[in-house]
Amino acid sequence: MKTLPKASKIKLVLFIILGCFSSLKTYSQQYKLVAKDAAWCWFSDPRAIYHKGIHEKIYYAYINSKGDVMINSRDEKSKAIESFNLHEKLQIDDHNVPTILILQDGKILTFYTEHNGKFFMRKSKNAEDITSWEEERILSFGLKDELITYSHPVMLSGENNRIYMFFRNRSKKIPNDPAPVYWTQNYAYSDDLGETWTDAQIYLDSQKEYVKVNYLKIVSDNQSKIHFLFTDGHPKISISSVYHMYYENGKFHQTKGEILADLNQIPLDISKINKLYDVEQGKTRSWIWDIALDKKGNPVVAYTKYPSIRDHIYHYAKWDGKKWIDYELINSGKYITEPEKNGKVAEEHYSGGVVLDHRRPNNVYLSRQLNGRFEIEHWELKGKKWKSNALTTSSSADNIRPYVVDGYKCKKPYVMWMNGRYQHYIRYNTDLLVNEIK
Numbered sequence: 001m002k003t004l005p006k007a008s009k010i011k012l013v014l015f016i017i018l019g020c021f022s023s024l025k026t027y028s029q030q031y032k033l034v035a036k037d038a039a040w041c042w043f044s045d046p047r048a049i050y051h052k053g054i055h056e057k058i059y060y061a062y063i064n065s066k067g068d069v070m071i072n073s074r075d076e077k078s079k080a081i082e083s084f085n086l087h088e089k090l091q092i093d094d095h096n097v098p099t100i101l102i103l104q105d106g107k108i109l110t111f112y113t114e115h116n117g118k119f120f121m122r123k124s125k126n127a128e129d130i131t132s133w134e135e136e137r138i139l140s141f142g143l144k145d146e147l148i149t150y151s152h153p154v155m156l157s158g159e160n161n162r163i164y165m166f167f168r169n170r171s172k173k174i175p176n177d178p179a180p181v182y183w184t185q186n187y188a189y190s191d192d193l194g195e196t197w198t199d200a201q202i203y204l205d206s207q208k209e210y211v212k213v214n215y216l217k218i219v220s221d222n223q224s225k226i227h228f229l230f231t232d233g234h235p236k237i238s239i240s241s242v243y244h245m246y247y248e249n250g251k252f253h254q255t256k257g258e259i260l261a262d263l264n265q266i267p268l269d270i271s272k273i274n275k276l277y278d279v280e281q282g283k284t285r286s287w288i289w290d291i292a293l294d295k296k297g298n299p300v301v302a303y304t305k306y307p308s309i310r311d312h313i314y315h316y317a318k319w320d321g322k323k324w325i326d327y328e329l330i331n332s333g334k335y336i337t338e339p340e341k342n343g344k345v346a347e348e349h350y351s352g353g354v355v356l357d358h359r360r361p362n363n364v365y366l367s368r369q370l371n372g373r374f375e376i377e378h379w380e381l382k383g384k385k386w387k388s389n390a391l392t393t394s395s396s397a398d399n400i401r402p403y404v405v406d407g408y409k410c411k412k413p414y415v416m417w418m419n420g421r422y423q424h425y426i427r428y429n430t431d432l433l434v435n436e437i438k
Contacts, residue, residue, distance in 0.1 A: 009292070013064040028376075028395040028419050028433060034081065035072055035432035038062035039418055040097040041425065042289060042353060043215060044112075044150045046406040047097050048416055055128050058405050058414055061098035061110065062432060069098055069120075073130045078267065084130045086122055086390050091115060094425045095292045101134060101153040101163065109163075109194050112150040116170050119148045126381045141165075142199030143166060143170040151217070158224035163190045165197070180210040185230070192265055203252070203266040204230065211238040214270075217289045219299070219358065224248050227291055227299050235306055235349040242277035242286055242303050243270070244319075254256045255319055275305065275318055276324045289354045292361040294318065300361040302354045309348040310334040314366055316381070317352075329354070329379065329386070333369025336400050338423040346424055353401040357413050365391075365402040365415050374398040376417055392434060397421065399433070 040047055040062050048060035056076040064070055069087040074080070090096055091114055098112040106127025113119045118140045125132040140146055152166040165188050173183045185204035190197045206212035217229040226247040233240030244255050245268075253259040254274050261268055277286055285306040292300045298319045305313040314329040332354070337347045352367025352374040362381040365375045376391040376399045392399050397420050405414035413435075420430030 015025070028392045028397065028399050030437055031324055031392075031419075031433040032436045032438055033061065033431050034416065034434045035062055035063040035070070035083075037066075037429075038070065038432040039064070039094040039422070039428045039430050040401065040403070041094045041150075041243050042355075042401055042403075042430075043095070043217070044097050044099050045068060045152065046100055048403055048405040048414075049100045049102060050405050050408040051102050051106075051128065052409065053128050057128060058408075059100050059102070059108065059130065060405070060416065060432070061100055061112075063090075063092075063094050063097050065092065065428060067093065071098060071100070071110060071130050073128075073361040082130055084133070086112065086133070087120065087136060088108060091117075092426050094428065095149055099151045099153055101155060103155075103193055104161070109153065111153055111165065113148045113151055113167065113409055116147040118146050119151070119167060121194060125385045139188075139197055141167075141186070141197060143169060143342075145169075147172060150216070152218045154218065154220045154226050155222060156220070156224060156226070157222060160191065160192070163194060164226065165189065166216065167200075167215070168201070168214070179208075182206045182208045182210060183213040185214050185216055201263070201266060203268055204270065205267045206232075207270075212240075213237075215288060217288050217291045217301075219293055221293060221297060225297070227293065229288050229299070229301050231286065231288055235287050236347070239283075239285050240287075241275045241277045241279045242288055242301075243272050243273045243275050244291075244299055244301070244374065246299075251386060255324075256322075269301065276301065276326070277305075277315075285327075286351070287351075289351075292356040292358040296321070300356060302356055302364065304332075304349075304351050306349055309345070312349070312351040314351075314354040314368075316364060318361075327381070327386070328366070329366070330368060332366065333374075336367075336374060336398060336422050338421075340424075350422075350425075352398075353417075355402050355404060357404045358406060359404075359408065359413065363413075365404060365417075367398075367400045367402055367417065374400050376402055376415075378415075391415070393418075400430075 049382045061071045067089045093115045095115040098110045101109040108124040123134045147170040154164045183206040186200040217233045219275040239381045288303045290302040300318040312332045317326040347377040354366040357363035364379040379388045415435040418430040
């Protein structure tokens, strides 16, 4: 891939605005708690949704420290919160966080997985109501070995409300076979609102190599296009580039629009897909965090580079119709995890988190290390300059993995994040907060 023109590599100009509220300091303890004992991973979305039908509510999902799969709703008039346990003690693992899809009749579909295991679906019995659900279903998508992780549901109105489901699968290790396990990115779809599903089809794979696992983020216009942001590796085990493509009308396309392949020509050859970050030129490990669409339908992304495990550099990149314009935001500090008993850190590339406001993607919410704690900040791009303000300061516990509630309609976005102690994806003591003062 060609390197970005020098003019496209914009250095950061930062203006610090003290406080977004009337007080100069806002502690995490001052924000409203929306879920006690709650954690989530950032590779399954949407995990929180705003919906206004008969009621005006936000719906959000998480995993607790017992391994329960949870969904909550909050009425935006009364602020009353309801909670439902979708699956008791599935696994103590934040990879298993549910995603949420609201149908046109207001009924709710939730999807969740084990970490390299089974895939589950539940449907609410009533519209806009999380208190009563149909029986849980296990979806195998025709796979012989179900070693699935993550769920990404997308409904396209331009395809008669077809629901696409994207997920990762892993091959099964065969005893005494020296061949390594490998990874695939799969899709299936439903044309009857989730009642039946097609068999899975592989559209990306790791070329039979363990280290080339594709990590994926998805965004859609919910009409005809689905955009894919993905890597060809995990920074813990390999260097990797960052890629973008989109799907429309039965075909995969490069960012500029050139056709990559039809659906009957998959899996795709990843070597032919354009990169927005090329590790062969950058020489630095990377990972992805978010993708959104601007008013013109162009992709905007957030990702991280790792010159060292103690230097997690947040990047923001936007497609201007011809090229990617990349901004280096800030060095967010080190990993959020804690050393194991043997002193080793298991997940050194778990950053505090950097995400986009999908309604206004020139707005970024990020978590960075300040004075030994991870704090949440809001950054806004105006022209070619960034302004930032702190949402939390001098907190008594870490604030990590922010997420802007999908589909919000009000002037101010709902921003949620985890607050507490995060040791590992199977050991956490965190709550969910929202950007509302008590």
